[in-house]
Amino acid sequence: MIITTKKNIEDVLEMLKPYNKIFVGGCGTCSTSCMTGGEEQVNEMVEILGDRAVAGHVFEEPCDIRLVKRDLKEVKDKIEEAEVILELCCGAGAQVVSEVTEKFVLPGCDTIFLGETIRIGRFQELCKMCGQCVLHETGTICPLTRCAKGLINGPCGGYAEGKCEVGNYENDCAWCLIYEQLKKFDRLDLFVKPTLPRDWSIKSSPQKIMLR
Amino acid sequence: MREAYSELMKKINAGEFVFTGELEPEKTTDLHEVIEQARALKGYVTACNVTDNPKSCAYTSPLAASYMVQRDSGMETVYQCTVRDRNRLALVSDLLAAGSLGLKNVLALSGDHTTLGDNPGALPVYDVDSLGLVYMARKMVVDGTDLVGLEIEHPPKFNIAMAGNPNAEPLEPEVLKCERKTLGLGDYGADFIQTQVVFEIEKAKTWLKEIEYLNTPCIIGIFPIKSYGMAKFFNTAIPGVSVPDFLMDMFKDAKKIEDKQKKKDKYLEINIEYFTDFCREIYKTTKAAGIHIMAVNYVQCTPPLVEAVLKA
Numbered sequence: 001m002i003i004t005t006k007k008n009i010e011d012v013l014e015m016l017k018p019y020n021k022i023f024v025g026g027c028g029t030c031s032t033s034c035m036t037g038g039e040e041q042v043n044e045m046v047e048i049l050g051d052r053a054v055a056g057h058v059f060e061e062p063c064d065i066r067l068v069k070r071d072l073k074e075v076k077d078k079i080e081e082a083e084v085i086l087e088l089c090c091g092a093g094a095q096v097v098s099e100v101t102e103k104f105v106l107p108g109c110d111t112i113f114l115g116e117t118i119r120i121g122r123f124q125e126l127c128k129m130c131g132q133c134v135l136h137e138t139g140t141i142c143p144l145t146r147c148a149k150g151l152i153n154g155p156c157g158g159y160a161e162g163k164c165e166v167g168n169y170e171n172d173c174a175w176c177l178i179y180e181q182l183k184k185f186d187r188l189d190l191f192v193k194p195t196l197p198r199d200w201s202i203k204s205s206p207q208k209i210m211l212r
Numbered sequence: 213m214r215e216a217y218s219e220l221m222k223k224i225n226a227g228e229f230v231f232t233g234e235l236e237p238e239k240t241t242d243l244h245e246v247i248e249q250a251r252a253l254k255g256y257v258t259a260c261n262v263t264d265n266p267k268s269c270a271y272t273s274p275l276a277a278s279y280m281v282q283r284d285s286g287m288e289t290v291y292q293c294t295v296r297d298r299n300r301l302a303l304v305s306d307l308l309a310a311g312s313l314g315l316k317n318v319l320a321l322s323g324d325h326t327t328l329g330d331n332p333g334a335l336p337v338y339d340v341d342s343l344g345l346v347y348m349a350r351k352m353v354v355d356g357t358d359l360v361g362l363e364i365e366h367p368p369k370f371n372i373a374m375a376g377n378p379n380a381e382p383l384e385p386e387v388l389k390c391e392r393k394t395l396g397l398g399d400y401g402a403d404f405i406q407t408q409v410v411f412e413i414e415k416a417k418t419w420l421k422e423i424e425y426l427n428t429p430c431i432i433g434i435f436p437i438k439s440y441g442m443a444k445f446f447n448t449a450i451p452g453v454s455v456p457d458f459l460m461d462m463f464k465d466a467k468k469i470e471d472k473q474k475k476k477d478k479y480l481e482i483n484i485e486y487f488t489d490f491c492r493e494i495y496k497t498t499k500a501a502g503i504h505i506m507a508v509n510y511v512q513c514t515p516p517l518v519e520a521v522l523k524a
């Protein structure tokens with residue numbers, strides 16, 4: 001899931017300053033789970049904007065161009081009436097909504113990471129989407145994401161009692177976790193196998209995948 | 213035994229117990245103090261590490277500082293190079309520059325994380341990690357090429373060091389990491405290891421025993437303490453590092469001395485006494501290649517300490 005957080009409301013109001021007819025869009029998937037762009041948050045924003053809000057609507061999946069086109073039919077008039085759309089979802093969704101509506105779209109959220117839901121309102125980053133998965137060598141624990149430095153060849157000198165110095169020793173050292181995991185599965189042979197510098201060109205932006 | 217390009221590596225290969233020092237260029241363009249410290253250490257240590265933005269604080273480049281130290285003091289340097297601030301293009305540039313400036317030792321480090329430094333908003337790079345840097349540097353020396361195999365005209369010749377942490381808890385991941393960066397890389401692995409500061413002799417000895425199978429020379433790091441406050445800092449702010457209780461008590465007593473000079477003298481005396489015993493023990497009972505004395509801005513500690521250890 002794409003984890004988002006709400007932008008500071010003062011910053012949002014500042015970017016909305018020039019506009020008096022604002023449409024508030026939400027996201028029925030990730031941002032609903034993150035409580036950043038669900039029904040409740042869209043209504044809350046509409047209330048804050050008062051008369052300046054023309055309407056609010058939660059798009060089922062704003063990052064899917066087909067679903068946005070479908071959902072737009074329901075709110076076509078309101079979108080046309082609006083000068084601007086405030087989109088409460090991830091950056092991908094905001095861009096899709098902008099492309100489909102041809103409106104000036106402003107982001108109401110910050111996109112933080114791809115993560116795991118631990119429980120309601122608690123999320124953890126687990127994958128950097130690096131394009132060259134190494135989990136088969138690291139006991140299914142991603143060092144690029146879970147090591148603060150993204151080191152791919154073992155721990156740095158900054159761990160103590162299995163905790164990382166970045167973040168005041170509150171987070172686990174990814175490489176201590178990897179060590180424990182590989183030891184548990186009797187695969188410490190992987191722990192001493194060097195990984196040579198990665199080819200970052202694989203991640204050159206913008207990425208596209210065309211299966212058909 | 214690895215081919216030696218530096219005096220430091222030559223001495224290590226010859227089985228001589230070596231001492232290295234540490235110099236820290238700071239946020240200034242005036243390096244005369246660093247050069248003065250190097251001069252003061254001449255004859256006592258074989259080489260001095262020159263730090264690269266330590267604690268992630270943006271200071272004068274160790275590349276320039278290492279060159280100036282060697283040029284103006286004659287002290288060989290260990291150019292510390294972190295992968296935190298530069299991608300592989302910049303690292304290759306700097307390694308080539310190091311070669312052309314006559315630097316003979318490179319210590320490959322990951323570097324303290326940017327968020328712990330004086331520009332916490334900086335982007336940490338980590339294009340390659342410290343193993344990648346060891347590999348790149350050794351590839352230059354061994355193959356005369358860069359990372360992708362492109363030939364280097366007049367490739368640099370230097371010895372490559374890596375860091376190890378005897379305080380690591382648990383210790384095995386740290387030892388295995390050292391294996392990865394030495395035996396794991398074969399010919400492209402590090403030439404020698406320098407450790408982080410360790411105060412407890414048993415930790416140092418355990419470490420040396422644990423890494424013996426790597427057959428890689430290891431220099432143990434020590435840190436003479438200038439004040440009781442600094443001792444407390446090591447004990448409380450750096451998990452894994454602990455100053456022995458009796459040493460803490462000695463520093464605590466010294467702090468009570470009112471006369472500033474006498475207090476300084478006492479601190480120095482405690483350091484010399486403690487670390488002489490520590491270094492003698494390492495020298496006599498282990499296979500360590502030497503001692504790295506991190507007496508940054510405390511050079512007066514090093515000559516008497518080295519003399520006392522060697523006298524023994």
